[in-house]
Amino acid sequence: MSVLPLWLYPLFPLLGFAVLILGGRFLRGTTAGWIASGAVLASFVVAALNYLNLGAPRHDVLWSWLPGVAAEGRNLSVGFYLDQLSAVMTLVVTGVGFLIHVFSIEYMRTDPRFARFFAFLNFFVSLMLILVLADSYPLMFVGWEGVGLASYLLIGFWFAGHHDHGAVDGVNNSNAARKAFIMNRVGDLGFMLGMFLMFQAFGTLVIPQLFEGGAELQAGRATFELICLFLLVGAVGKSAQLPLTTWLPDAMAGPTPVSALIHAATMVTAGVYLVARSHPLFEQAPAASTWVAVIGALTALYGAISALNQYDIKKILAFSTVSQLGYMFLAVGLGAYTAGIFHLVTHAFFKALLFLAAGSVIHALSEEQDVRRMGGLARKLPLTHAVSLIGVLAISGIPIFAGFFSKDAILAGAYEAQPILWGVGLLVALLTAFYMGRWYFLVFRGQYRGSAHPHEGGPLFAVPLVTLAVLSVVGGFIGLPHFLGFTNRLEGYLGRVLPVEETTLTVGAEWALTLAAVAVGVIGLGVAYLRHRAGTLADGPLRNASLRALYLDDLYDGAVGRPSRALGAAFDAMDRGVDGAVVGTAEVLAEPSGRAASFWESGYVRTYAVSMLLGTAAVMLYWAFRALGGHS
Amino acid sequence: MSAFFFVVLAVLIITGALVTVIASNAVHAALGLVATLVALAMTYVTLDAHFLGAVQVIVYAGAIMVLFLFVIMLLDATRPVTAHNPVGFVNELAALGGAALAGALGLIALGWRDPRPLAEGAAALRNGTPGAVGETLLTRFVLPFEAVSVLLLVAVVGSIVLVKRPVSQPSAVPEAQPIESGERAGA
Amino acid sequence: MVGTEWYIALSGVLFAIGMIGVMTRRTAVLIFLSVELMLNAANLALVAFARAWGDLTAQTAVFIVMTLAAAEVAIGLAIIVTIFRKRASTNVDDLAELKG
Numbered sequence: 022m023s024v025l026p027l028w029l030y031p032l033f034p035l036l037g038f039a040v041l042i043l044g045g046r047f048l049r050g051t052t053a054g055w056i057a058s059g060a061v062l063a064s065f066v067v068a069a070l071n072y073l074n075l076g077a078p079r080h081d082v083l084w085s086w087l088p089g090v091a092a093e094g095r096n097l098s099v100g101f102y103l104d105q106l107s108a109v110m111t112l113v114v115t116g117v118g119f120l121i122h123v124f125s126i127e128y129m130r131t132d133p134r135f136a137r138f139f140a141f142l143n144f145f146v147s148l149m150l151i152l153v154l155a156d157s158y159p160l161m162f163v164g165w166e167g168v169g170l171a172s173y174l175l176i177g178f179w180f181a182g183h184h185d186h187g188a189v190d191g192v193n194n195s196n197a198a199r200k201a202f203i204m205n206r207v208g209d210l211g212f213m214l215g216m217f218l219m220f221q222a223f224g225t226l227v228i229p230q231l232f233e234g235g236a237e238l239q240a241g242r243a244t245f246e247l248i249c250l251f252l253l254v255g256a257v258g259k260s261a262q263l264p265l266t267t268w269l270p271d272a273m274a275g276p277t278p279v280s281a282l283i284h285a286a287t288m289v290t291a292g293v294y295l296v297a298r299s300h301p302l303f304e305q306a307p308a309a310s311t312w313v314a315v316i317g318a319l320t321a322l323y324g325a326i327s328a329l330n331q332y333d334i335k336k337i338l339a340f341s342t343v344s345q346l347g348y349m350f351l352a353v354g355l356g357a358y359t360a361g362i363f364h365l366v367t368h369a370f371f372k373a374l375l376f377l378a379a380g381s382v383i384h385a386l387s388e389e390q391d392v393r394r395m396g397g398l399a400r401k402l403p404l405t406h407a408v409s410l411i412g413v414l415a416i417s418g419i420p421i422f423a424g425f426f427s428k429d430a431i432l433a434g435a436y437e438a439q440p441i442l443w444g445v446g447l448l449v450a451l452l453t454a455f456y457m458g459r460w461y462f463l464v465f466r467g468q469y470r471g472s473a474h475p476h477e478g479g480p481l482f483a484v485p486l487v488t489l490a491v492l493s494v495v496g497g498f499i500g501l502p503h504f505l506g507f508t509n510r511l512e513g514y515l516g517r518v519l520p521v522e523e524t525t526l527t528v529g530a531e532w533a534l535t536l537a538a539v540a541v542g543v544i545g546l547g548v549a550y551l552r553h554r555a556g557t558l559a560d561g562p563l564r565n566a567s568l569r570a571l572y573l574d575d576l577y578d579g580a581v582g583r584p585s586r587a588l589g590a591a592f593d594a595m596d597r598g599v600d601g602a603v604v605g606t607a608e609v610l611a612e613p614s615g616r617a618a619s620f621w622e623s624g625y626v627r628t629y630a631v632s633m634l635l636g637t638a639a640v641m642l643y644w645a646f647r648a649l650g651g652h653s
Numbered sequence: 654m655s656a657f658f659f660v661v662l663a664v665l666i667i668t669g670a671l672v673t674v675i676a677s678n679a680v681h682a683a684l685g686l687v688a689t690l691v692a693l694a695m696t697y698v699t700l701d702a703h704f705l706g707a708v709q710v711i712v713y714a715g716a717i718m719v720l721f722l723f724v725i726m727l728l729d730a731t732r733p734v735t736a737h738n739p740v741g742f743v744n745e746l747a748a749l750g751g752a753a754l755a756g757a758l759g760l761i762a763l764g765w766r767d768p769r770p771l772a773e774g775a776a777a778l779r780n781g782t783p784g785a786v787g788e789t790l791l792t793r794f795v796l797p798f799e800a801v802s803v804l805l806l807v808a809v810v811g812s813i814v815l816v817k818r819p820v821s822q823p824s825a826v827p828e829a830q831p832i833e834s835g836e837r838a839g840a
Numbered sequence: 841m842v843g844t845e846w847y848i849a850l851s852g853v854l855f856a857i858g859m860i861g862v863m864t865r866r867t868a869v870l871i872f873l874s875v876e877l878m879l880n881a882a883n884l885a886l887v888a889f890a891r892a893w894g895d896l897t898a899q900t901a902v903f904i905v906m907t908l909a910a911a912e913v914a915i916g917l918a919i920i921v922t923i924f925r926k927r928a929s930t931n932v933d934d935l936a937e938l939k940g
Contacts, residue, residue, distance in 0.1 A: 624936030625740050631863050634750040641757035648764040659842040663850050670877055674861035686873050700887045702899050717913050724917045725869055728924050734866040734931045747863030751856045758852025765845040767892050777894030789896040801907045808911035812918035
């Protein structure tokens, strides 16, 4: 069987979007949700078939875009490009996307804008597919902006408030959406500058032309470094890395399935994808690659520290996402591209699982999000508890669960390249295990501290949760490490498009690294358990510093917000002061002449127009007489 | 023959314009303007501007005038203003100034000398077909073209903002303070 | 072929009529109509010049003027509607707050 046309991928969700946005009001019950899920499922089927049948990379050109606009008459085409990297990405986007769609049918069932929600979700999936399948950077940018728009629409989905929280809540939701959108603009500027520079240096922005055929790209070292740094700025914005990280925790204002799909599994990983996609450039730019790794490591640490003492069930997961994205950046920055993509895939599984489990808890507790008013839910929500436990074990890097293999691959790569970064990674792994343990024990163990009556959701909750739980367990087996005598299937698959570095570590060293990683995971969970027994778990370490996310938002407010407001106030005062002074002086000076002039300033618009007319007529008459006189 | 057309169209244009300016019923005035616009469209065609002629009919005589008529009906502005005219002298001044302006422009116009033979210039226009105009518009003037599209968008948004009734916005409240008690039961 | 000067003269007359309309009309909407007359007068002159020079630039300019006119009408009518809501009047003489 041959590879199916690539335009089929985004077509189905786009059709779903069109149907739902135009005809959503005519759909009754949960029809809209099923239509949307069906559209994503169709894309998933296409993605799966193409994944199995893909041999050589495939490039479909749909039509010529902006013909002759580029320099020297080159055309910019619109087309899709499928290689092993984008095949893996499309599987994750459509597969996890489909499960989250199904989950949302139940989660959003009572929402009055049910169809609209699914229209936006389908729009997102479609644009995300365009992003990963784009054959040129400009088209990727279209998808890049499109998912940003979808993210904005969905974060602010409850712009009018949700349930009985009312309009004040709504303003906060809208502001969170704006914050995400505006902070992403900073990154987009970097992306665009990178594109411009790339075009200037190589004369094309089409990905296969750039990277295929083994043609060495010709440019100076500085050019490569600059392009990669600009692309890094773009990736940092989209993936919420330092310093543009603060929008992601706020983005939790959106409905929980949105957090799972956009702000954990897919969109925020676009930055990692961008770096992996541009790997031939980053290989020529060692300094920029190091920056990617350093930013990744710092962000991983930042996210982990900030997650330690959060009280919102979703914010803990949000900071955890920031931290895990940092891991991926660390991996791709150190040239371990397959490890980065591996972690991207497994993270999509277990983080989507954790978010959906959180959604299930929130749903069960009637919109309660504070972990201090939870506890003891293991008995009341047995299924949610079981899958959450799997998710926690997976993210903490406990063996046989998915996160163990991918995290181990990243840490091994880091140790080989830069032991300091490995140390940071190990510390982050310890913190991760602790705060996820804290999350688990606060929510599911101990006594129930709230007042709602928890109830397990229906089968539409169960199916996605169980599927993702299974994937979180077995997902790691696609990338088993070499030193245990296995073949790494993901590496073999991706190795056709991404560079694979042969490890130089001895088997003993690999074992030691693995044991260290497992040990910190167990220690982290163990500390959480001990503090749980002692009853001191709710107040995590670092107290306010962690709760306020290391004061980064306050820093931005101080550095940008406050000066802007002060400047505005100063201008305001100046304006009023000058205005008053001028008018006061003018009154005194112009009293007599003003009286004469005020006859003409009658306030009637038509008198002003007549003044204009008379003046114009006078000027025109002058020209006319000159023309008559033959001077013109 | 073309002179005959020109005279007929000119008479139509002037008549329509006069109706627009003089008619006491606003709907009549608007219809007078429609006549002027359609006659102008035909004039454009005689001037080798076929595309503009079509756009004139579609956009001006069609869309814009419908908008006008709609607002006239909406505001019930068909009746003339009968209130006392506080600036009566304006009419006389306007007539005077208008006559002077028209005379001046006419005088200047008659002094016009064509820079090249008219037939040659007309041929260079390639009939002003959509293709010809579009080519100029989307190559040399692509930036103004895009700017105008943004302007239209701004106008649409602006008119919506102007016309919609203000909604009272609640002010945002700071984030909820951390709760001090309630954890001890966790063991 | 009718000479360019006649078109320009026609355009001048049309412009003057429009201008007189702006002065003498007292209903906001009708003032607007007169402004449209003036814009069209300018357009006519541009089209005539396009033929005289054999240059499509002027026709392009006319196209852009038409677009501007559409934008201006949208905003202008919105303003008129807003004023009407506040004052229940379309008489521009009622709007004389800027009296010196």
